[in-house]
Amino acid sequence: MITQCPACGTHFRVTPEQLHAYQGQVRCGRCMSVFDGLKALADLPEPAPAAAAVGGSDARGFQLEPLEPASTSPPVQARAPEAAQGEKDYGPPPEQLSLDETLFADPVQARRDRLWAVGAALLVFVLAGQAAYYYRAELAVKYPGLKPYLVKLCEPLQCRVLPPQRPRQIAIEASDLQATDPARPGLIQLTATLRNHAGHDLGYPALDLVLTNTKEHTLARRIFLPKDYLERGKDVESGFPANAEITIRLDLETGDLGPAGFRLDLLPAPPP
Numbered sequence: 001m002i003t004q005c006p007a008c009g010t011h012f013r014v015t016p017e018q019l020h021a022y023q024g025q026v027r028c029g030r031c032m033s034v035f036d037g038l039k040a041l042a043d044l045p046e047p048a049p050a051a052a053a054v055g056g057s058d059a060r061g062f063q064l065e066p067l068e069p070a071s072t073s074p075p076v077q078a079r080a081p082e083a084a085q086g087e088k089d090y091g092p093p094p095e096q097l098s099l100d101e102t103l104f105a106d107p108v109q110a111r112r113d114r115l116w117a118v119g120a121a122l123l124v125f126v127l128a129g130q131a132a133y134y135y136r137a138e139l140a141v142k143y144p145g146l147k148p149y150l151v152k153l154c155e156p157l158q159c160r161v162l163p164p165q166r167p168r169q170i171a172i173e174a175s176d177l178q179a180t181d182p183a184r185p186g187l188i189q190l191t192a193t194l195r196n197h198a199g200h201d202l203g204y205p206a207l208d209l210v211l212t213n214t215k216e217h218t219l220a221r222r223i224f225l226p227k228d229y230l231e232r233g234k235d236v237e238s239g240f241p242a243n244a245e246i247t248i249r250l251d252l253e254t255g256d257l258g259p260a261g262f263r264l265d266l267l268p269a270p271p272p
Contacts, residue, residue: 004042007033011042133157137164141200160271163239167205167266169198170240177262180251185258190250192264194240201239204230206269207248211259219257224250226269236272 001014005028014026014037024038132139132153140147140161150161175192179185190209196202204226211219226236229248240246 002042003037003040005031005033006035006040007031012037129153133159136161137203160237162237162271163201163203165203165205165268166198167268169196169202170205170266171195171197172264172266173245175262175264177259186254186256188252188254188259190248190252190262190264192248193245194248194266195245196240196242198242200242202242204236204240204269205266207250208265208267210263210265211254211257212261212263213258214260216261219259220254223267225272227272 001016001019002011003014003026004011008028008031010028010030012026012029018026019037024036025034026037027034132150136150136154136159140150141164147161154161171194173193173195175190177188177190179187180189181187192207194205206226207224207229208221209224210221213219229250230236
C-alpha cells in the first residue's frame with residue numbers, strides 16, 4: 001500500500017496495521033505534515049525499491065520515512081561540499097620551541113627565582129629563631145624535650161631558659177601580719193602561703209605589699225623579689241614546682257607608721 005503526502009508529494013509505503021492503529025493518521029517524514037493516509041492512497045507507476053518503514057508515534061499519528069522523493073517536492077538546499085580532510089583549516093600551526101628555549105629560556109630569571117627561594121627560606125629560619133627566643137620559656141614548659149636545644153640556642157645569645165611568669169596561676173592560700181615583739185611595736189612579721197595551681201613549673205612571683213591604716217589608706221608599699229623572701233640557698237631559676245606550696249616569712253621594720261592592715265598581691269618578677 002502506497003500513500004502520498006499532499007503537502008510535498010512524497011510517496012510512502014504503509015501497511016494496513018499502521019493505518020488502522022492511528023485511524024489512518026500518518027506523518028510525513030520529509031515535511032512533518034500530518035494527513036489521512038487512507039484518503040491519500042495512491043499507486044506508483046513503477047515498482048518502488050524496498051524501503052524501511054520506520055515507525056514513530058506521538059499523539060498526532062504515525063511517522064513514516066519517505067519511500068522516494070516526488071517530482072513536486074520542495075528543493076532541498078544543497079550544502080557546500082566539505083574540503084578534503086587534508087585541506088581542512090586547523091588554524092595557525094603551533095609555535096615550535098627548541099631545546100634551548102624550553103630548558104634554558106631565561107637563565108637570568110631562573111637565577112633570580114633561586115635567589116628568591118633561598119631568601120624566603122632564610123627569612124622563615126630567622127622568624128622561627130625569633131619565635132623560639134621570645135617564647136623559649138613557654139616552649140620549654142610545653143615541650144620539655146626542646147629545653148636542651150633551647151639552652152644551647154641561648155648560649156651564644158647570652159640568655160637563659162627560665163620558667164614562665166604566670167602569677168595568676170599562683171594563689172595566696174593564707175596571709176597574716178602581726179607584731180612579734182611587744183617591746184618593739186614597729187617590728188612586724190608577714191606570713192604568706194603560696195600554692196602553684198598550674199600543671200607545670202612557674203617562675204617565682206614578686207610580692208606587692210601595701211600597709212594601710214584604720215581607714216585603709218596606704219601608708220607604705222614595697223615589692224619583694226623572689227631573692228628577698230626565699231630561703232638562702234634556694235635556686236630562684238629552678239622555678240616554683242607544679243602543685244607545690246611554699247610558706248613565706250618576712251620580718252619588717254615599720255618604725256612609727258603603726259599599720260592597722262595590709263594588702264598583698266602577686267606580680268610578675270623580672271629575671272634574676
